[in-house]
Structures are given as C-alpha cells and as structure tokens.
Amino acid sequence: MTEQRKPETPAGRTSEGAPASLTHGAGASITMPARGPEPQPRGAVIRGNHPIDQAEAAKRFMAAPDHLAMHDQRLWDLRQKRDRQKDQIEEWEDLRQLASDIKTHTLTHLDTYLEMFEKNAKANGVHVHWAKDAADHNAIVLDILRSKNATRLIKSKSMLTEECGFREYAAEHGIEVVETDLGERIQQLDDEAPSHVVVPAVHKLRTDVAAVFAKTMGTDPNDSDVIHLAAHQRNHTRPLILSADAGMTGCNYAVAETGSVVVCTNEGNADLSANTTGLHIVSAGIEKIIPRLEDAAVFVRMLSRSALGSPITQYTSHFRGPRKGGEMHIIFVDNGRTDRLGLEKFWTSLKCIRCGACMNTCPVFRRSGGLSYGATYAGPIGLIIDPTFNRHKYSTLPFSSTMNGSCTNVCPVKINIHEQIAGWRQVLAENHEIPAFKKSMMKAAGMLLASPRLYRASLPLADSALRHLPRFIVYNRMNTWTRGREMPHVPKETFHQWYKKNRGRNGKKS
Amino acid sequence: MRVGLFVPCYVDAFHPEVGQATLELLERFGVEVDYPFDQTCCGQPMTNTGCHEESRATEELFVRNFSGYDYIVGPSGSCVNHVRHNFDAPEQTDDVRQVRARTYELVEFLHDILKVDAFPWAEFPHKVTLHNNCNALRGLNIASMTELREKQYSKPCDLLEKVKGLELVTITRPDECCGFGGTFSVFEEAVSARMGQDKARDQSRSGAEYVTSSDSSCLMHQEGCAKRLHLPTKYIHISQILNGARA
Numbered sequence: 001m002t003e004q005r006k007p008e009t010p011a012g013r014t015s016e017g018a019p020a021s022l023t024h025g026a027g028a029s030i031t032m033p034a035r036g037p038e039p040q041p042r043g044a045v046i047r048g049n050h051p052i053d054q055a056e057a058a059k060r061f062m063a064a065p066d067h068l069a070m071h072d073q074r075l076w077d078l079r080q081k082r083d084r085q086k087d088q089i090e091e092w093e094d095l096r097q098l099a100s101d102i103k104t105h106t107l108t109h110l111d112t113y114l115e116m117f118e119k120n121a122k123a124n125g126v127h128v129h130w131a132k133d134a135a136d137h138n139a140i141v142l143d144i145l146r147s148k149n150a151t152r153l154i155k156s157k158s159m160l161t162e163e164c165g166f167r168e169y170a171a172e173h174g175i176e177v178v179e180t181d182l183g184e185r186i187q188q189l190d191d192e193a194p195s196h197v198v199v200p201a202v203h204k205l206r207t208d209v210a211a212v213f214a215k216t217m218g219t220d221p222n223d224s225d226v227i228h229l230a231a232h233q234r235n236h237t238r239p240l241i242l243s244a245d246a247g248m249t250g251c252n253y254a255v256a257e258t259g260s261v262v263v264c265t266n267e268g269n270a271d272l273s274a275n276t277t278g279l280h281i282v283s284a285g286i287e288k289i290i291p292r293l294e295d296a297a298v299f300v301r302m303l304s305r306s307a308l309g310s311p312i313t314q315y316t317s318h319f320r321g322p323r324k325g326g327e328m329h330i331i332f333v334d335n336g337r338t339d340r341l342g343l344e345k346f347w348t349s350l351k352c353i354r355c356g357a358c359m360n361t362c363p364v365f366r367r368s369g370g371l372s373y374g375a376t377y378a379g380p381i382g383l384i385i386d387p388t389f390n391r392h393k394y395s396t397l398p399f400s401s402t403m404n405g406s407c408t409n410v411c412p413v414k415i416n417i418h419e420q421i422a423g424w425r426q427v428l429a430e431n432h433e434i435p436a437f438k439k440s441m442m443k444a445a446g447m448l449l450a451s452p453r454l455y456r457a458s459l460p461l462a463d464s465a466l467r468h469l470p471r472f473i474v475y476n477r478m479n480t481w482t483r484g485r486e487m488p489h490v491p492k493e494t495f496h497q498w499y500k501k502n503r504g505r506n507g508k509k510s
Numbered sequence: 511m512r513v514g515l516f517v518p519c520y521v522d523a524f525h526p527e528v529g530q531a532t533l534e535l536l537e538r539f540g541v542e543v544d545y546p547f548d549q550t551c552c553g554q555p556m557t558n559t560g561c562h563e564e565s566r567a568t569e570e571l572f573v574r575n576f577s578g579y580d581y582i583v584g585p586s587g588s589c590v591n592h593v594r595h596n597f598d599a600p601e602q603t604d605d606v607r608q609v610r611a612r613t614y615e616l617v618e619f620l621h622d623i624l625k626v627d628a629f630p631w632a633e634f635p636h637k638v639t640l641h642n643n644c645n646a647l648r649g650l651n652i653a654s655m656t657e658l659r660e661k662q663y664s665k666p667c668d669l670l671e672k673v674k675g676l677e678l679v680t681i682t683r684p685d686e687c688c689g690f691g692g693t694f695s696v697f698e699e700a701v702s703a704r705m706g707q708d709k710a711r712d713q714s715r716s717g718a719e720y721v722t723s724s725d726s727s728c729l730m731h732q733e734g735c736a737k738r739l740h741l742p743t744k745y746i747h748i749s750q751i752l753n754g755a756r757a
Contacts, residue, residue, distance in 0.1 A: 059700040072708075076683070083656060092659040361657065363687050363705050364698075400698060402691030402705075403558070405648035409657035418648075422596075425560030434560060438697070442561035449519075449556075450567030452548040459523055480696055484703025485734030488524045495522045495529035499545050 037207035037224075038066040043192070043371025049393050054400040057372035058364075061203075071203055072366040078199075079360045081309020082410065089305075099302055100414040102295050103351035107341060113256040113289045114332065120259025124321040127329040134164035137333045141166065141248070141281060142173055144329055148279055150175075150245030156263065156270040157181040158250030159197055159354055160283045160333060163376045163389075178240045180269035182233060189216040195370030195378065198307045198356040203369040247273040249319075251284035252303070252353070253296045254330070260320040261330060262296055264303060264313040271317050278326030280319065286332050287350040299353055302412040306357040340388045345423045349384050351413040358407035358417055364400055373397060380407035384420040387428070395433035398424040459494055513543050514576045516584030516593075516613065518726070519551040525726045531749040532585045532616055538631070538753070539624050546575040554592040557599070558692045566599035573597075577605040581623065582613040585749050586725050587646020588692075590615040595649055616749055617652055617724045621665040628672055631754040635675030638751075639718035640666055641709075641732065643725035644687050652724070656685050666724060666748060673751060681712040690731035706735035714741045722748045 041064040044057040062068050086092045106113055118128045131137035137160075145153065153175055155161070167188070170177045179185040183201040187194050190212045194200030201209070206224040214221035219232045249270045253262040261282050263270040274280040290296060304313045322328035341347050359365045359379030370378035375386040375394055383401055386394035398421050407417040428434050429442075448454050481487065493501075513536060517529040536543045552572055556565035572593065576582045584590050593613040600606050620626045642664075646652045653664035670676055689695070689705025696702075710732055713721050719742075723729050726747055733745040746755065 055698045055700060058698075062700060062704050086657075086659050089659070363689065364701050367701055367704055367708075398560075399694070400701075402644065402687045402689060402694050402702075404644035404687035404691070406644075406657055406685070406687065409648065409655055422558070422560075425558070426562055427560075429560030429562075438559060439561065442556045442559050442564045446553075446556050446561065446564035446566075446568055449551040449553065449565075450571050452550055452571070455519075455550040480699035481734070483699055484738060485706065485731065486737040488730045488734060491524065491526050493526060495517050495526035496547075498526050498530065499533075503545070 037205065037211075038064050040064070040204060040208040040211075041067055041369065043195070043369065044374030046374055049390070051393060051396045052374035054368065054372050054374065054396060057374070058368035058400075061369040061372055062367055067203065067205060067369070068367060070205055071369060074202060075360045075366045078307075078309055079357075079410070082306055082357060082360065083309075085305040085309050085311065089301075095298060095302060096412055096414050099298050099353075099412055100351060102290065102298060103413050104348075106290055107287065107347065107350055110286065110289065110341070113291055114286060116256040116291075117254055117259055117289055120257065121330060122259070124259050125328070126259065126321055127327065129329060129331040131331050131333045131335070133335045134166075134333075137164045137283065137331055137335070138166055138169040140331050141283075142170075142175070144279070144281060145175060145246055148246065148327075150277075150279065152176045152178065152240065152244045153246045153248055154178045154180050154241050154244040154273045154276060155248035156250060156265060156273040157184045157194075157200065158248070158283050159194075159376065160250060160285050160335075161248070162193060163335060164283075164333070166283075178237060178244065180237070180241060180273050181265070181267060182230065185233060185237060186212060189213070193371065193376070196356055196359055197354045197377070197381075203371065241272060241276055244277050246279040246281065247275070247277045248281045248283065249273050251282050251288050251330070253299060254284050254289045254332075255291075255293050255296060256289055257292045258320065260293075260318050262300075263317050263319065264300070264315065265317070266308075266314045268315045271315060274317070274319055275323065278323060280322065280326065280328045282319070282328070282330040284330060284332055286334055286337050287352075299412075303353055303355055306355040306410065306412040307360075336388055340385075343388070345427075346384060346388070346420055348415050349381070349388075349417075349420060351415055352381055352385075353413060355412055357410040357412065361406045361410045362401075363404070363406075364402065368400070373400070380417045380421070381415070384415075384417060384424060387424055391428070391431065391433055395428050398428065399434075456496070459496075511541055512580050513541050514579035514582045515543050515545045516549065516552075516576065516582050516589070517545070518584055518586045518589040520730065521585060521726050524730060525747065528585050528726050528747040528749055531747065531753040531755070532583070535616075535620075535749055535753040536583065539620075539626065541624070544579070549575045552589040552592045553599070554589060554596070555693055557592065557596055558694075562599045569597050570600045573600060573606050573609045576609050576613070579612065581619065582609065583616055583619045584613070585616045585747060586727065587615040587617075587643045587650050587652060588725055588727060591645035591649035615646055615650055615652065615724060617646075617666045617669060618650060620669060620752070621652075626669065626672075629669075629752050629754070632672070632752055633674040633754070633756070634720075634751050636719045636757070637677050637679050637717055638670065638720045638722055639679050639681055639713055639716050640664070640670065640684075640748075641688065641713075641721055641723040641725075641728055642666065642685060643723060643728050644685075646724055647685055653685075666722075669752060670722070670748070676751070679716045679718050681716045681718075683709075683712055686712075688728050688732050690728050692727075695731055702731070703735060703738075706731050707739055710736035710739055710741055710743065714743050718743060720744050720746050722746050722751055724748045 041061045179188045186201040195203045210224035213219045365379040383397045403418045405418040553565035553568040654662045688709040689702040729745045
C-alpha cells in the first residue's frame with residue numbers, strides 16, 4: 001500500500017476522472033457525476049504454457065491513469081531516495097564491488113559453505129532439509145506441519161515460497177496460511193501474486209485496498225484512510241497470528257560460519273512469524289548462503305538503501321536456533337539454481353539479494369506494473385531469471401526492455417542485468433523461441449543490410465508508398481509507430497544522394 | 511589524420527542534415543574525412559532482437575568499409591556502442607578488433623581526441639536541454655550517471671558550453687530512457703510511446719525551446735511523441751548546433 005499523491009494525468013483529465021473542461025462552469029450542459037475510484041488493472045493473462053504477452057498487460061495498466069501515475073511516481077521516489085543514500089556513502093561503489101565479490105566467491109564455493117552451514121546449524125539444534133525442487137520444498141513443509149498437527153501457518157514475506165507455489169499447495173492440503181507482511185497480506189486477500197519483491201502491493205491505490213478489505217473483512221468500501229485500513233488489517237489478522245500453530249520466514253542471509261539465519265523486515269513480522277509459535281520453518285534458496293557474519297554487514301548496509309532508500313530495515317533479525325522447547329527447521333531449495341549456476345552467461349543472476357532497485361529504476365516496469373510480467377520475478381531481474389524456469393512461457397519477457405542499463409547501475413551486487421537481457425534474446429532466437437515473423441524479418445533485414453545495392457534500392461523515395469521508414473521496418477504487419485507518435489519528416493534526399501551530388505561519386509579516397 | 515565518416519542508416523534516410531553537419535564540423539578542424547559509399551548499417555537491429563547470426567554479414571561489411579582508417583566517427587552513440595561493444599558475430603580478426611577500437615561517437619571524438627576548445631562559428635541563443643542516449647551514456651560513458659557515485663562530468667555539456675548564447679536547462683529525470691530502444695519502438699509500441707511522451711512532457715516543462723542529443727534515433731522518437739502531444743519543443747542534433755546552425 002502506498003501513499004497517494006495527486007496523480008498527474010494526461011492533458012484534459014483531472015485526477016477525479018471527468019474531463020477538465022466539464023467539471024464546472026458554463027460549458028457543461030449537464031452535471032457530471034463524480035466518477036468512483038478507478039478500477040485496478042489486473043496482470044498478464046495466463047494461458048497455460050503460452051508465452052506471456054507482457055505488452056498487452058502493460059497497455060491495460062497504462063490505460064488506468066491514476067494507477068499509472070501513482071505507480072511511476074512512487075517507484076521513482078524510491079529510486080531518488082536510493083540515490084540520496086548512495087550519495088551519503090563515500091565508499092558506495094567499493095561496497096558494490098565488495099558485495100559482488102563476496103557473492104562470486106560464495107557461489108563458486110557453494111558446496112563448501114552449504115555443508116559448513118549444515119554442520120553449524122545442526123550443532124545449534126536446527127533441522128536442515130534439502131529440497132531439489134518446488135514440489136520437494138512443499139512436501140517437506142507439509143511433513144513438518146503434519147508431524148505437529150499444525151493447520152494454521154503464519155509467514156513473513158518470501159519470494160521463494162511464491163516461486164514454489166506454496167500458498168496454493170498449502171490451501172489444497174488443508175493448511176491455512178496467513179501472511180504477516182501488510183502488503184503481502186493485501187495481495188493474499190485479493191488472491192493476487194506480489195507485484196514487486198519488496199513492496200508487493202505497490203501497484204494498488206488505497207481505494208483498491210479499501211475494496212479488497214470491504215470484500216474480505218466487511219469494512220467500509222468508501223473509507224480508504226490509510227490509518228483506518230492498517231487498523232482493520234491488524235484487528236483482523238492479530239487473532240489469527242496469536243492462535244497460529246506454526247511460523248515460517250524467508251531468509252535474506254544464511255551465515256555459514258554461525259549456522260544462523262538473518263531476516264530483514266520493516267514491520268517486525270519475521271519475528272512475529274518466527275517467535276509466536278514454537279515452530280519456526282525457514283525457506284531459503286541455496287544462493288542465500290554467505291560465509292561469515294561480517295559479510296552480512298556488507299549486504300545489510302546495501303539492502304535497504306538500494307530497496308527503499310532508507311539506511312537500514314527497521315528489523316534485522318538473527319535466528320540462531322530454536323526457542324526453548326521449540327523447533328527450528330531450514331529448508332534449502334535448489335529449484336533450478338544449480339542449473340543456472342552452470343550457465344556461463346547467466347550464473348551471476350544468482351547474486352541477486354532481492355532488493356528490487358532494478359524494478360524501481362526500470363522505466364518499463366514503472367509503466368507496466370509487476371503483474372504484467374506474469375511470472376514470480378518481475379522487472380529487469382525477472383527478465384533474466386524467469387526464462388530459466390520456463391524458456392517457452394517466458395520467452396517474450398527479455399524483449400520487454402529497452403536495455404537502457406539503469407538496472408545494472410543500481411544493482412548493489414553488480415549483476416550486468418541489461419547485458420544478460422541481450423544474452424537471453426540471443427539464446428531465445430537461436431532456440432526458435434522468438435516469433436517466426438520476427439526471425440524472418442531479421443533474416444531479411446540482415447540480407448538487405450549486407451548488400452549495399454539492395455539496401456540503396458530499398459530506401460524511401462519521394463514517391464514511394466513506403467517513403468516513411470526504411471523498408472525493413474515498414475515491411476511487416478506490425479507498423480505500430482504511429483499509434484502514439486507522429487512519423488518523422490522525410491527529407492527530399494538521403495545523405496548518400498546529397499554526398500554523391502555535392503562531393504563527388506565515390507567518397508572513399510584510396 | 512584520416513577519418514571514415516559513419517552515417518547510420520536512420521541518419522542517412524531521415525536526417526541527412528546531421529550527416530552533413532558532422533562532415534562539415536570535422537572538416538572545420540582540418541580532419542580529412544572519407545565517406546565510404548558501400549556503408550549500410552551497423553547491424554544493431556538484428557543483434558538487439560537476438561539474431562546475431564543474421565547480423566554477421568552486415569557487421570563484416572561494416573568492417574570492410576571502415577578498416578584502415580585512423581578513426582571512424584559517427585553521430586550516434588547507440589550505433590558506435592554496438593560496433594565497439596557488441597560486434598561479436600564476425601570472427602575477431604585484427605581488422606575487426608581495430609575497427610571496433612577506432613570507432614568513436616562524434617562528441618567523444620571532439621572531446622577526447624580532437625580536444626576541441628572553441629566553436630567560434632557557433633551561436634545558439636536558446637534554452638536547450640540535453641538528452642543523452644542510454645548507450646552513449648551507460649555504454650560509452652559520455653557523461654556521469656545519476657545511478658553511480660562518481661565525479662560529475664558531461665562531455666556533451668562541455669562542448670555545448672562553448673556555444674555562444676546557449677543556455678542549458680535540466681529536466682526532472684535527466685537520464686531516464688526515452689523509450690526508443692531500437693526495435694522496442696515497434697514491437698512494444700505502447701510502452702515505448704508512453705515513455706517518449708513522458709519524456710517530451712518533462713522536456714517541455716523545463717522551459718527548453720530545443721532538445722539536443724548526439725543520437726538522431728532518440729530525437730526522432732521524442733519529436734514524434736512531442737508532436738502527437740502538440741508540444742512546441744524543437745529537436746536538433748548536437749552536430750548541427752556545434753556546426754553553427756542558427757535555429
């Protein structure tokens with residue numbers, strides 16, 4: 001949930017929605033009824049294994065001006081706050097390099113550190129489990145819960161459990177899951193996935209939240225006061241939390257030398273989830289391991305600064321063992337990570353600490369909403385991770401980028417995100433995972449552009465029907481340029497023709 | 511010094527005046543400029559779509575056209591970045607490596623190689639805002655980037671400050687991408703156009719009469735968006751201002 005500013009809307013509309021010229025004054029022949037809150041645009045249409053049409057979902061998001069303006073401005077604010085934090089730390093770029101180096105070292109010695117963690121965690125009285133995939137993870141959690149006759153699980157935010165489809169799995173197996181992060185709870189009540197790794201409901205206006213709460217808790221749909229909304233949620237959820245049977249958290253860092261787990265939150269809800277019941281289950285991707293406690297200090301300094309532009313999260317909680325009389329379990333999940341580690345061009349994507357800075361800075365993400373990607377991981381980092389889960393379904397995502405490189409620059413662990421986006425395009429094209437018309441268009445363009453004679457013949461001529469754009473752009477069914485833009489002015493001669501006329505026949509002196 | 515003039519396909523077809531300004535500007539500094547006739551394109555449209563094999567022949571043609579020059583100079587950071595950093599499809603022969611290393615974007619060539627300290631012929635008494643193409647910025651580093659903690663610098667501003675009467679103004683999101691993105695502009699037209707329109711509004715609000723850039727592709731996209739919004743902002747390539755264009 002985000003603070004709402006008066007959105008700046010395209011010319012001619014007020015944020016209330018009525019055309020500006022008709023809201024009052026003599027020009028209006030009838031009184032315009034006040035429009036209700038703008039309905040929330042929904043995410044990508046999922047059609048089985050079909051490639052996600054991100055552009056289509058983005059278009060629907062942009063057709064909701066209040067949502068678009070709020071989302072863009074809110075995330076841009078986070079980016080600016082991040083910049084201000086970065087400016088206060090003289091060694092910021094060195095820190096990024098150090099963080100990246102620590103990850104390189106760890107990922108290239110992953111087996112050593114995972115085993116070190118296991119040994120130390122067991123010594124602390126923690127149960128350590130290994131899950132090779134999502135199904136394994138879910139089954140392990142269910143086993144633990146059943147062994148304790150637990151039916152209500154409170155959990156803090158975890159992208160990994162989203163990746164594993166844990167919420168649906170739990171529901172199918174009679175486990176009631178209660179999210180303890182406010183944004184994540186909103187998303188759960190709305191039966192929507194998180195749209196952002198750090199601010200999961202950032203795409204929602206407070207009026208959307210009021211509608212969700214009205215539907216699920218019976219509150220006043222017209223009261224979108226943020227204090228009231230937060231209070232409703234607290235009153236509704238607290239009893240569920242206090243009577244829960246088990247707690248679950250994600251993991252920001254698993255420290256090998258201590259066998260401990262570090263979780264960062266702003267709401268203290270990881271502590272709530274871990275400590276309210278006697279049972280604490282941690283879900284962690286195997287890439288979350290770091291060698292030493294002092295390495296955590298490097299990431300803690302960068303995480304919240306990159307994510308929200310605040311120096312540190314409100315809570316940085318260290319869990320070293322079970323509560324007295326309780327149990328603590330950690331499940332290390334692979335789910336494709338070791339395969340990704342073997343991808344020469346893409347393995348560094350495993351360095352990601354899920355700060356979301358790449359999403360906040362991405363101009364496409366800000367205008368599309370995270371749900372437009374139709375995948376667990378949205379935005380720039382999603383474009384390079386999602387295809388490792390399903391190359392066909394997510395084959396379109398690496399094209400939802402201008403490859404401007406801002407994501408790479410804000411990344412606290414220096415993942416070359418925009419270069420990997422380009423790398424994925426190549427892999428997808430080579431594996432016939434781009435539309436056939438695109439491929440044949442590029443083949444034709446490549447042949448044309450490799451031949452000076454054919455190229456010259458294809459250029460726009462004054463009386464040509466194709467005078468507006470070079471033929472390799474126009475000569476397809478997708479000339480979409482003019483939907484939101486005017487055509488460029490076409491000059492009476494090309495540079496080539498001008499040069500020939502004014503500077504002589506051949507420009508290359510030998 | 512012998513320079514091969516690289517005129518990107520967009521410039522050739524839509525902005526011949528940018529090619530002319532670049533040529534004349536280089537000649538004003540006594541550079542011997544050739545224009546290899548058989549040039550077409552750098553291959554970026556295919557590579558950006560993932561089709562590296564399809565761009566190989568175009569890239570090889572580029573190398574044949576431009577090998578042997580002391581420098582290859584083009585008025586487009588995007589295309590130059592492609593040549594310098596992404597020319598990976600052809601076999602990396604000495605010629606290919608040499609062409610990659612010797613290809614310069616106009617602003618960096620004027621700034622770093624010719625070390626130009628004055629444009630006595632240039633006068634542009636207007637409020638101007640600068641747009642840096644993302645590849646020129648984050649690929650060729652022609653200016654400092656707001657995401658990084660680094661010393662502030664800007665090669666294009668250094669040059670524009672030498673133009674009489676020109677007043678630089680800034681916009682609220684100076685290095686946000688304008689949404690052109692090559693083939694992105696056609697394949698993902700809605701987001702592309704929206705980004706361009708937002709950029710054009712930001713530019714218009716800054717009070718700038720002109721937007722300038724070392725890349726015609728961004729300018730062409732932004733101008734199309736500004737026109738659609740009926741904004742009065744005008745768009746002009748940096749080579750034209752530096753070469754003494756008046757308005």
